Amino acid sequence: MQPILWTPAELAHAVEGVWIRSPGVRWRPTSVRAQLPSRDNLPVSEHAINFIYGESRLASALETLSGKRGGRGCLVLPSNLITAQVLERAELPILACPPTARPLADLARAARARFSGRLVLVVGSVGKTTTRQMIAHALREYGTVTANYGNLNLATHVYEILASSSPNTGYVVAEMGLLRGANFAEAAMVLKPDVVVFTHLGLAHIDAVEKQEEDPDHLVEQILRKKAQAFQGLTRFGAAIVNEDMPLASQASDIARKQTGRVTTFGRNPESAFRLLDLTLSGTGSRISCQCRDRRYEFEIGTVGAAPASNCMASLAAVDALGLKLEPAIAALASFSGVEGRSQLRRYDYRTGSVWILDDSFNATPLSMRACLDTLGKAARFHSAGRRIAVLGDIRHLGPQSGELHAELSEAVAEARIDRLYTIGSETPSLQSAVPPAIRAGHYETREDLVSALLSDLRTGDMVAFKASSPLKFWELVRIVAQRIEQEEPALAS
Known part of the structure; x- marks a missing residue:
């Protein structure tokens, strides 16, 4: 049997907390999770030590954990959030900490x-x-x-x-x-x-x-x-x-x-x-x-x-x-196959040809966007691919310089000898305007319009790179385009 991750006494001592509802003898948490406002969080689990911050996160956690009395985890709460209603609704053990404490740290x-x-x-x-x-x-x-x-x-x-x-x-x-x-x-x-x-x-x-x-x-x-x-x-x-x-x-x-x-x-x-x-x-x-x-x-x-x-x-x-x-x-x-959405090159075959996709979709900075375009140029040359097509979205968190920094990517577009540039998002029009008219494939307001235009434009042998900051969820765009290619939905020119 695996040793217990944290005993009740160890947990209470580490966070300077007091058990309001103590764990039973079968208590055996499997992980530690935190629910913070305005952050991406792992979901609460009845088998985890769940640190909850804020009333809205607590309400959501209580709803998620409702009916899961047999769980092996607990709730770690600031004492000011523990009310009679919380005690009535919560079905897991509760450890109270001082409101000013930083129990997870x-x-x-x-x-x-x-x-x-x-x-x-x-x-x-x-x-x-x-x-x-x-x-x-x-x-x-x-x-x-x-x-x-x-x-x-x-x-x-x-x-x-x-x-x-x-x-x-x-x-x-x-x-x-x-x-x-x-x-x-x-x-x-x-x-x-x-x-x-x-x-x-x-x-x-x-x-x-x-x-x-x-x-x-x-x-x-x-x-x-x-x-x-x-x-x-x-x-x-x-x-x-x-x-x-x-x-x-x-x-x-x-x-x-x-x-x-x-x-x-x-x-x-x-x-x-x-x-x-x-x-x-x-x-x-x-x-x-x-x-x-x-x-x-x-x-x-x-x-x-x-x-x-x-x-x-x-x-x-x-x-x-x-x-x-x-x-x-x-x-x-030597057996490392990469991380999904980061510099992954795949060929998608259909009945009369194929299209290459460079999936670098997960996130973006100016530096990584340049690297992606460079990789597209070199990979297209190595595989004797057809046209080099870049589908680019916003790079977020660039502050007041965002428009200028996007426009400066036109240099990397030129160096990679991109044939067609598609853009989407609120920050990329400056880039679309900065490249030569001959390679402008258009700036699109919706994902559906972009996909439709791209599929109607694709030719066999093309290599397409996808890159944008994670909030744009470009990995979904890659999946849609790849599926449509394999289904031979677009009228790909031979």
């Missing part, structure tokens, strides 16, 4: 204190999720691993992961994103990572920095200072991994050196300890040639483009920083 702090494994924290403007997934994939060759749920990467989500991990888990691999008001330093001090990986730096989540200057260089420097606070939590013998190719790389390394003498770099830069020497496409994946300190390796991964290759180098540097041999990790990464 306290539980994560207690979890870190008892955790006997190693913790890797991934930060950066782009590439966090793929790097986190690569590291987790590689580390499973060495022990048990827990990591973020999907794309939930705020500090509270990372606290959930750590508090849900067994003390005997081998490795926790967490990515942490930037949000206005977030205190990276405070979160890092709770997490106390053994390794911090800084994937890349660029303009992203501009609305999360305190002073939104017009000068892009100053904005990037602010973002660096914010994200580099993650280094402050490094353990005594912790390691920092920094992308040598990113803007202000030397500044990032200098900040890291204030916390640790173990700073390792990766990238194409000849000075990088983990250096990407060559990258070539191989079917729907990539072949990587690299030098890791004094040894050379060649292997393939199941995703395309320069960005995943860079993420791969960061992952190997992290494995090395943990004192592990690289060969098992490299063997594991």
Whole structure:
């Protein structure tokens, strides 16, 4: 039988709470979850330790958990939310905390204190999720691993992961994103990572920095200072991994050196300890040639483009920083097939031909949008594809500079030799207007109109890339277009 995640006494002590309704002898929670206002949350569960913040979240939780008296979890509530009506409706044990307390952070702090494994924290403007997934994939060759749920990467989500991990888990691999008001330093001090990986730096989540200057260089420097606070939590013998190719790389390394003498770099830069020497496409994946300190390796991964290759180098540097041999990790990464919606290239066949789709739909920043267009150009050339078609949506969280930053993507469109550009959203008209008239396929107000126009325009052999910020849910657009192609609904020209 698995040991209990948290005993009632351990939980109450960690969060300085008092049991209003105590758990029974069969109480055995399986995870930790938090319901915060205005945030993406995992759903409440009758088998979880559920931290509830706010009256609206409590009302929703009580409704969801109604009739689930046999659950093995509990509710952790601020004492001011516990009323006679709540006690009447709630069917799970209830732990009350002071209204001013931060119980989830306290539980994560207690979890870190008892955790006997190693913790890797991934930060950066782009590439966090793929790097986190690569590291987790590689580390499973060495022990048990827990990591973020999907794309939930705020500090509270990372606290959930750590508090849900067994003390005997081998490795926790967490990515942490930037949000206005977030205190990276405070979160890092709770997490106390053994390794911090800084994937890349660029303009992203501009609305999360305190002073939104017009000068892009100053904005990037602010973002660096914010994200580099993650280094402050490094353990005594912790390691920092920094992308040598990113803007202000030397500044990032200098900040890291204030916390640790173990700073390792990766990238194409000849000075990088983990250096990407060559990258070539191989079917729907990539072949990587690299030098890791004094040894050379060649292997393939199941995703395309320069960005995943860079993420791969960061992952190997992290494995090395943990004192592990690289060969098992490299063997594991050879079977890494990518992350859904990130640089995944597939061919969709129909009766008289085929169409390629580059699915990079999950999220977007100016940096990752440029990388996607570059990958489209190179993949189309490698596969001798027909036209290069880009379907692009808004990049969110860019602040007052949004229109200008979208328009500047016209340079990447030209460099990738895009033949047709489709756009949708409130921010992309500036990009559509900035490209030559010959490649403008139109700006669309609705997804239905865009799909209809695209399908009627497609020809056999075309390669289509999809990219936008996650609120636009472009992965649904990819699914619809792929299904319609396979159903031979469009009148594809041969």
